[in-house]
Amino acid sequence: MSLEQELDSSVYYAALSLNSTTLYTYDNVNLTSKLNVNYSELVSKNLGVINSVQETRINSLKLADNVVMGVTGSHGTTPRNVLTNLMLYYHKKLMKNNNLITIVALCNDRMLDRFVYNLMEKIMEEYLTHFYQTEDGTLSYEFKNRMRDLIVDHELKLRQLTANYGATTTNELDEIRDLMSENIDRILNRGENLNSLINKTNNLNSSAGSFRRRTVMVKRKLWWSNIKFIVLVSTVVLFVIYLFVGLECGLPFYTRCLHPSKPSQPHQKTI
Numbered sequence: 361m362s363l364e365q366e367l368d369s370s371v372y373y374a375a376l377s378l379n380s381t382t383l384y385t386y387d388n389v390n391l392t393s394k395l396n397v398n399y400s401e402l403v404s405k406n407l408g409v410i411n412s413v414q415e416t417r418i419n420s421l422k423l424a425d426n427v428v429m430g431v432t433g434s435h436g437t438t439p440r441n442v443l444t445n446l447m448l449y450y451h452k453k454l455m456k457n458n459n460l461i462t463i464v465a466l467c468n469d470r471m472l473d474r475f476v477y478n479l480m481e482k483i484m485e486e487y488l489t490h491f492y493q494t495e496d497g498t499l500s501y502e503f504k505n506r507m508r509d510l511i512v513d514h515e516l517k518l519r520q521l522t523a524n525y526g527a528t529t530t531n532e533l534d535e536i537r538d539l540m541s542e543n544i545d546r547i548l549n550r551g552e553n554l555n556s557l558i559n560k561t562n563n564l565n566s567s568a569g570s571f572r573r574r575t576v577m578v579k580r581k582l583w584w585s586n587i588k589f590i591v592l593v594s595t596v597v598l599f600v601i602y603l604f605v606g607l608e609c610g611l612p613f614y615t616r617c618l619h620p621s622k623p624s625q626p627h628q629k630t631i
Contacts, residue, residue: 367391367429367444369518371479371511373399373466376487376503379459380411384504386511394429395444403448403464410450411462418477420449423466445469451480453488461487472518479514483507 372395374386392399402423423446447469452462463480491503609617 363442365519365522367442367468368470369522370471370515371465371467371476372446373403374483374507374511375403375407375464376483376507377407377411377462377464380408380462382407384507386504386508391429396428397424397446399446399466402446403466406448407450407462407464410452410464411460414454414458414460416452416454418451418480420447420473420476422446422469423448447471449473449476449480451477451484453484461492463487475514475518479511482514483510486510 370388370391371386372388372391375382376384406421406423425445426443427446429442429444445468447467449465449467450462452460454460461484463483465476465480467476486506487503491506603611605617606612606614609615
């Protein structure tokens, strides 16, 4: 792979910040060490401008044109300079508690925009899902390795796609750039559709589970209601029977029926 192809498929530098405070960085030293500009200072200055507006947004801006990258010659070849145009892509998300999370990626302007946007979305999703806050409310510092793995994995996928198109020179890459962009958009959209379908399936499963739980609760409530109704009706019936019998046998203890009084004997008259 030539240097130009590597530049067109590599992230030079990336960072994740919280409220303009940088928490995690990724630095491709093999490339950034060859730049003749202070790229970190350029990124820091523009990060302040990007975060000046508290909003959720994903976009890019031109950072510098015709930046010289010095390439050391090998095997007796003459050292040469390569010009590159630097683009700064950013993805910022405003949380409900007004925390502003910003991801920036420094790349060559020939990098496929949609690919960089998808990479930043993956990083943001991974960070919010697993690393934004731990159970005790503290930030997790294991995310730096995970961010590096995501970037390297996406770079490898992009190079594989480039190789599949059979491009061997920069000119050929220019000719197939639009076609690759279209096809990559289709692949990414298909992935987004699959993720959407998976999310809908998970939501449906959750709804089904909730419905089953509510059904069980309703059945229990109906069962208790039936028991209470039967007990109430039985109590009323027994009370009515008690009243009717009591009218004949004497209330409240049925004394006339249970302990009837002996008939009195007639008095005999003496002559």
